[in-house]
Amino acid sequence: MRFDNSNKTPRHHIIIGGGIVGLATALTLRLSGNDVTLLERDAPGHGASLGNAGTFATYAVSPLAKPSLLRQTPYLLSARDSPFHLRWRHLPRLTPWLLRFITEARPARVKHNVEHLTYLMARANDDWQRLLDAADAESLVTRLGCLYTFQTEAAWVQAVHEHDTLAWSGIHYQVLNAKQTADLEPALAGKVKGSIWYPDAGHVADPLILCERLRQTFEALGGTLHASNEVQRLSPQETGVVVNTSTEQKICDHAIITAGIDTPRLANTLGDRMPLEAERGYHLEYPMASPLLQRPCCIAEYGFYMTPMVGRLRVAGTVELSRASDPANPARYRYLERAMDSLFPELGAPSSHWMGCRPSLPDTLPIISSSAHTRRVHYGIGHGHLGLTLAATTGALIEADIHNQAPPWLAALSIDRFR
């Protein structure tokens, strides 16, 4: 492996948090010849990045905050079988996030957010390719696209209409009727009214194995990992940053915070504020020797994906607004189980259950920027539903920003938008 440090002076960087975003950032910076230390509180890849739906969702340029979602909210909040759940007792704490979410649904903000998601998505596959090549991990990725399917004709027609208005973003999609959908995925015959197919999307055989492959490559290339090492405080100085963990003190040129949902605690030590909340998601897994589906299939009305992974089908999704530290809500597992029973009763009971916290900002855009107070600390956080898809791009953009080579549009992803 040759390092590419052609136009950059190597520096010592500390990455805080070894989820998919931290791992991708650590490997990106190491590939450029930097001295990189990754500090992880637990084990790399075991946070939100462990249990996701595994989809490289490069088509997802439509933000969550938009008028159509606000119109559906009364139904989503009141229906017994809803993919959305709000823990009412946390409403006072969630209110600032929710108010900003509503503000972001104004047409001008939706346009702005689509535009910036489009910038990110346009390069996501290329940024990932560099890391997949370095980690010899291309075999973990299947490129058969992704299907967004609909149980009712009305929902399908509405989605097609929304896609027409997104045509300018350049995402590739095809509208398929029920028969065309079943031609692509025979297991869905008779189960959906239509779908939208995103042929450029891919999926990973197992998100944890991908994290593991990035970690191995990072270490094999001379990167340093300190697991079971929680960072407690950062103190920027003129010439570097002092990073204090539970056991030691380290000094680096730049610190990069990729600590997912736990970021605000560290950000507070720097005086940075952000409206980061947990959109908790759930998954079930059904073991199977041969795959039921070839590609991730989202059942839009149910709010989850069914993704074929090694030796199993993972059913992952739904949104629960709650406190990150609350225990998993058994009712959310039952919701997924009932939905799967109605779709594929032959699958029987799932073999495993999982809940994780998407670190989400109310405008569906991540923060990829330096701290509001120092250029020596950067954030790569708040990827919500898109952390796997955008991890490699986040690492590449942070590196560009450290070297003052970021594209002008990155300014819109700054932490300053929440001041």
Ligand SMILES: Cc1cc2nc3c(=O)[nH]c(=O)nc-3n(C[C@H](O)[C@H](O)[C@H](O)COP(=O)(O)OP(=O)(O)OC[C@H]3O[C@@H](n4cnc5c(N)ncnc54)[C@H](O)[C@@H]3O)c2cc1C
């Ligand atoms: C059900 C579900 C389905 C999803 N499906 C998809 C999908 O198909 N495609 C997609 O792109 N995205 C998907 N996502 C979103 C994606 O999983 C997340 O956006 C992504 O995992 C966030 O990664 P992260 O690295 O920011 O956070 P995490 O994976 O949570 O990593 C943060 C890490 O920081 C560590 N940490 C925290 N504080 C400290 C500290 N003080 N010191 C040291 N370490 C610390 C934690 O231990 C953790 O390992 C899904 C999410 C869920 C829940």
